[in-house]
Amino acid sequence: MSRAPERDEDDLDAIAPPQPVFHVEQALLGALLLDPHRLGDVTGIAADSFSTAAHAALYGAISTLPPPDPAEHAKNTTWLDHVLATASEQARGLTASYVHTLIQVCPWPRHAPAYARMVEAEHARRRLQTAAEHLLQTIHDVSLPHPVQTVLAEADALGAVVDDIASRFPPRAGALPRTALPPPPVPPDRSEAVEEEQLLLATATAHPADIDSVRWLLPDDLTVPLHAGLWQCLTALARRREAVDPVTVLWEAQQRGLLDDGSAPRDVIRMLAEPAGSLDYWGERALQRSLMATADQAGRRIEAYAGDPANTPFQLVVGARRSLADIAAIRTRWQHATGPVPTRRPRHAPPTRAGPPTTTAAAVAPTTRAARATR
Structure with a gap:
């Protein structure tokens, strides 16, 4: 795989957030890099579903580039080179070594749909x-x-x-949040x-x-x-x-x-x-x-x-x-x-036997409160 010169190939690992979703995203990207045909099993997410710009760029490249021939993909890194080059246009910190790391940390590529569901939830x-x-x-x-x-x-x-x-x-x-609510804010001048x-x-x-x-x-x-x-x-x-x-x-x-x-x-x-x-x-x-x-x-x-x-x-x-x-x-x-x-309807008094019916004047109400x- 061709390698572009970078200032520090370990930068991405150094700034990786500790949240579990980061490792889930790594596993999903590794599965797709190793077996690109599994992209068809992944639903519910897009590039902006990922928590880092690097991961978003990689997923965007994987989902837009034509998938490689499985036999050719097993022999060379040509498709991976294209993914890295395309993703690097959006995230310059990407390196070839990080792409290899993603492939290595993926436990089971067949679990890609489950990883994608976790990314979607986060x-x-x-x-x-x-x-x-x-x-x-x-x-x-x-x-x-x-x-x-x-x-x-x-x-x-x-x-x-x-x-x-x-x-x-x-x-x-029975799925109610158990989060402790924050204290009320300091009341403003009342x-x-x-x-x-x-x-x-x-x-x-x-x-x-x-x-x-x-x-x-x-x-x-x-x-x-x-x-x-x-x-x-x-x-x-x-x-x-x-x-x-x-x-x-x-x-x-x-x-x-x-x-x-x-x-x-x-x-x-x-x-x-x-x-x-x-x-x-x-x-x-x-x-x-x-x-x-x-x-x-x-x-x-x-x-x-x-x-x-x-x-x-x-x-x-x-x-x-x-x-x-x-x-x-x-x-x-x-x-x-x-x-x-x-507007209220006029209310008419009922007629009486002693004389002709009487009415009350219609109540006139304003049409707005302006x-x-x-x-």
Whole structure:
């Protein structure tokens, strides 16, 4: 075999990553170099399925060059020379000695399909990890003009990767990820969220009739436990059609034990007595913040699952789909909050025997919520 001069033929071995997949890739490439006809038994992978540029270049060369005649291949290294020359165009560090090493380290060439399946599984894990990283980067990109839409698009892209992995690996029972989840990140400055949630609660107290229009907002969407509890008080009072004002809300909060954390009743009343703006607007702001936090938590969980090489592809699918379900649930509420408001049909009073039927005027509802922030 002809040899191209190289600076150091041992460079590839020196920088070889210690992960098991590296040795799996070596075994697969060795099998294909020794018995090129086994390429027909290999499915589910491409050059970009390999973890190193050198291995990707070699597989690309093997899969694109015409296979040699088996009898001629057993006598000379002509085909191997062509593979090395072609692969070296993409990975200059390749040497003839490394090609021979690949052939020598392959235990059984007939196991090539099994090796390929392992390479495919590891590639699936890397793809999922990359997609989760993209989602997290998008969430924290403060320059986005439409952050929610962009984040949801990245979540859809992540979901497409999960679906593709699921189609390649059949499900197995009891395959749940056992990866320990990372600790929650350090919370950012919540001063803006706290202020907006206070305005939300005060505005709802001043306009309890509007609470029904923001049924898509849940207590868990608020960042402060006291605020979440007060929102429960407000929705409960509105549902029971009881009087709503700062004092009645405070009393409800006491009945629920919300003041046990040391919150001063006077401070609660003062907070609830300072409304501003539109309840819909503050509700959407809180929901958007909750959506981004939910997507961040889901992305971190999926990233942790994909970063654990002990998880099988189907374990990754199960864990990722559970995490994406959280995003899907809050996406539905976001669509209810920001989508067009259906115009209500006129409700006609039933006719009476004493006189002609009477009707109530049709309720006119806005078709969009675009002007909420200015109300």
